Amino acid sequence: MNLISNDKLQPFDFVLFGGTGDLSVRKLIPALYFRHCENQLPDDGRIIAVARSDYDTEAFKQWLNEEVRQHISDEDFNESDWLEFLQRVLYFKVDVTNVESYQSLVDALAGRESHVRVFYLSVAPSLFTHITKGVQAAGLITPTSRVALEKPLGRDRQSAEDINDKLSAAFSEDQIYRIDHYLGKETVQNLLALRFGNALFEPLWRSERINDVQITIAESLGVEGRGGFYDQTGALRDMVQNHLLQLLVILAMEPPVSIDPDAVRDEKIKVLRALKPLTGIDAIENSVRGQYKAGAYVDGPVQGYFDEKDIPADSTTETFVALRAEIASWRWEGVPFFLRTGKRMESKTTEIVINFKKVPHSIFETADGFSTPNQLIIRLQPEESIRMRIYVKAWGDDIQLQPVFLNLDFNDVFQKRKMIAYERLLLDVIRGNPTLFMRRDEVAAAWAWIDPIREAWEQYQYSPKSYTAGTWGPAAANALISKEGLHWNED
Numbered sequence: 001m002n003l004i005s006n007d008k009l010q011p012f013d014f015v016l017f018g019g020t021g022d023l024s025v026r027k028l029i030p031a032l033y034f035r036h037c038e039n040q041l042p043d044d045g046r047i048i049a050v051a052r053s054d055y056d057t058e059a060f061k062q063w064l065n066e067e068v069r070q071h072i073s074d075e076d077f078n079e080s081d082w083l084e085f086l087q088r089v090l091y092f093k094v095d096v097t098n099v100e101s102y103q104s105l106v107d108a109l110a111g112r113e114s115h116v117r118v119f120y121l122s123v124a125p126s127l128f129t130h131i132t133k134g135v136q137a138a139g140l141i142t143p144t145s146r147v148a149l150e151k152p153l154g155r156d157r158q159s160a161e162d163i164n165d166k167l168s169a170a171f172s173e174d175q176i177y178r179i180d181h182y183l184g185k186e187t188v189q190n191l192l193a194l195r196f197g198n199a200l201f202e203p204l205w206r207s208e209r210i211n212d213v214q215i216t217i218a219e220s221l222g223v224e225g226r227g228g229f230y231d232q233t234g235a236l237r238d239m240v241q242n243h244l245l246q247l248l249v250i251l252a253m254e255p256p257v258s259i260d261p262d263a264v265r266d267e268k269i270k271v272l273r274a275l276k277p278l279t280g281i282d283a284i285e286n287s288v289r290g291q292y293k294a295g296a297y298v299d300g301p302v303q304g305y306f307d308e309k310d311i312p313a314d315s316t317t318e319t320f321v322a323l324r325a326e327i328a329s330w331r332w333e334g335v336p337f338f339l340r341t342g343k344r345m346e347s348k349t350t351e352i353v354i355n356f357k358k359v360p361h362s363i364f365e366t367a368d369g370f371s372t373p374n375q376l377i378i379r380l381q382p383e384e385s386i387r388m389r390i391y392v393k394a395w396g397d398d399i400q401l402q403p404v405f406l407n408l409d410f411n412d413v414f415q416k417r418k419m420i421a422y423e424r425l426l427l428d429v430i431r432g433n434p435t436l437f438m439r440r441d442e443v444a445a446a447w448a449w450i451d452p453i454r455e456a457w458e459q460y461q462y463s464p465k466s467y468t469a470g471t472w473g474p475a476a477a478n479a480l481i482s483k484e485g486l487h488w489n490e491d
């Protein structure tokens with residue numbers, strides 16, 4: 001098993017349900033195009049887009065041509081590669097809720113049973129079960145078939161289990177690929193490399209040496225035309241249950257015995273199960289909900305959440321969450337993990353900050369009084385970098401220490417186009433490598449930790465605090481961390 005494999009794939013049919021949707025045109029089709037350009041797709045690899053819109057294949061390609069071009073930069077676009085890529089694309093008009101409507105797909109797939117067959121569900125979760133039943137009734141599931149599902153999987157543990165039960169009536173667990181696109185990001189995999197490819201960090205990676213951990217996923221965008229979906233979902237379900245918790249578990253897991261899919265996932269789930277439950281008043285004291293109001297960025301004003309399309313004027317959905325979590329384990333006992341995510345925050349920044357403990361006794365003077373200890377900052381977005389903050393003697397006569405950064409900027413080192421996270425994940429689905437996908441028990445364990453927080457919010461009628469768009473969230477998020485004499489890293 002290879003995490004970063006360059007092998008060419010088996011012939012495949014990639015059936016993309018929701019081929020006309022936002023995610024398909026912004027991420028999935030561009031990801032497959034880039035892998036085509038890298039010569040990683042076999043000649044006999046087809047992309048079969050499916051949706052209700054009234055296109056035939058030619059009309060769909062014309063539409064796709066215009067749409068996708070908005071999401072691939074001129075620098076990364078090559079006309080002849082694109083035209084070659086389009087030869088792989090077919091379109092079928094199917095209403096997935098109508099079993100009779102699958103016939104065109106049956107005809108298109110006939111005689112290709114030995115090919116890898118991927119059913120990629122880039123549709124609303126309410127359609128997952130229709131599609132599972134539809135492809136099963138149409139006899140389309142072969143032994144080499146796989147189904148890939150977009151997040152969020154359900155709204156809580158029970159609904160996720162219901163979806164999983166229905167899926168497992170048609171597919172075996174090893175045919176099911178639950179996507180969390182953060183696991184496809186280069187730096188997330190680099191976190192595994194950093195921790196388990198270097199002996200240096202392991203002795204430091206524990207409560208004796210680490211004071212606190214902060215994980216921030218801040219977005220400057222608002223709900224971007226997905227108001228209907230977002231208002232029913234909120235930041236806790238949209239970002240914390242999946243992306244934030246995945247970053248947390250990769251950071252906190254014990255070394256797996258190998259890089260095999262189940263060895264990695266077995267360790268990840270132990271962390272999810274070791275998260276101390278946040279229930280009742282404890283959940284209220286250790287969480288902050290926020291909702292953005294109108295504000296401004298350098299390029300101009302932006303509207304508040306209520307003014308976005310499809311958002312009810314009395315919505316109490318959170319667009320920001322901050323949490324203080326703890327992991328009950330020998331390694332992490334007593335170390336607070338501060339998690340936060342939000343829309344319309346000051347900048348698009350995703351980073352993990354590990355704050356080490358201060359020196360036990362200082363023999364030096366420092367300009368900042370050692371107020372900020374050694375830090376390891378792993379930045380995923382906007383640029384990918386790893387920085388280590390250490391103290392050195394400032395140049396000059398006095399022995400005064402000052403903090404400086406050791407910097408590893410991935411752009412400088414690798415000088416390659418930044419991959420879309422989906423490039424690796426889509427190929428892994430076709431290849432049959434589930435390491436970077438969530439197992440059923442992982443999804444259930446993540447919901448099991450999230451559900452009581454949401455229930456406490458309902459029980460205590462804990463409404464979101466407002467924050468101005470373009471800032472780092474509500475003041476209460478600062479209060480959450482400053483109670484312990486700490487502050488969010490916002491350099």
Ligand code: NDP
Nearest residue numbers: 018019020021022023051052053095096122123124150151
């Ligand atoms: P969209 O609403 O943009 O797309 C939904 C797609 O489903 C469209 O192609 C639509 O096509 C198709 N569809 C709807 N009803 C039917 C039907 N009855 N039969 C066949 N096709 C149907 O959604 P997104 O692309 O934004 O999201 C897709 C999935 O990905 C969701 O689960 C979402 O939560 C998830 N996701 C999205 C992200 C994003 O950034 N957009 C990020 C992460 C996850 P048509 O109308 O032509 O039928």
Ligand code: BG6
Nearest residue numbers: 151181217219221238239350381
């Ligand atoms: C998606 C969420 O899963 O992740 C979106 O549904 C969010 O609301 C997106 O904007 C963020 O992804 P990224 O890769 O841009 O950080």
